[in-house]
Amino acid sequence: MLINRRTLRVEWGDCDPAGIVFYPNYLVWFDSSTTRLFERTGMALPELYRKHGSVGMPLIEVGVKFFIPSRFGDELVVESGVREWGRSSLIVQHRFLKLGELALEGFEKRVWSVPHPDQPGRIKGQPVPAEIVAMLSAPEA
């Protein structure tokens, strides 16, 4: 599994009146971290979608476990990788480290989707293109 790493800085507006990151913001970072991970194919995600006629990867399930809260100014390292490839679904795992300690971890289950051939306006799942699976499965950290 290829792991993509990125560093985030917790901004003032990410935090709530208790002084810690308002947790839905972690889900925003999950989403953008998945985008960064897919850029490791060498193509930006919108470009990748266009190339393969996809409308995107809607989420069907997400889960997060929180261990250490983070505050304004904290630096977080996010490690993301595709843990599992299903027929048309995939599970992306995200780990957030603060000073080397696991602050939270979670997963996103998504479906590689294309326009439905018979029902305009609807979408359907389709197998993730093999070249993408191959590139993101590379046994490199």
Next chain:
Amino acid sequence: MLSNSRAVEIEWGACDPGGIVFNPRYFEFFDWSTALLFQRALGMSKLEMCRTFDSVGIPLVDTRARFLRSSRVGDIVQITSTVTAFRRSSFDVRHELTGDGLLAVEGFETRVWVGRDPQHPDRLKSKPIPAAVIDRFTAAASES
């Protein structure tokens, strides 16, 4: 157990370029739905609750959601929230978001009752959930 329901109108800014609600927004809805559930049980706002019980809040330790149907700008969705378990210092909440009567998103939260750590005032520390809080949930459920 006591439940609270509320209607939420999906705003433009809650949606993504796919025209559907961007998933983190559901967690914002659920967060405030939990606050409103406590408000209903205790008869006071979240801020008043924190002041009254010397709490800093009820942060999450675990959350999960399943997305079954999408919602779009202008949709009015209904969110029903229930505490499904109270433990010593943690508790579980379940949220059901429906659109046109159909289940669209199901959310689960485990939260902890926290105060300031007396040794390290800048840190949070879990505390037992006050019996008065749990009693109000039980009482409010039998009243409703």
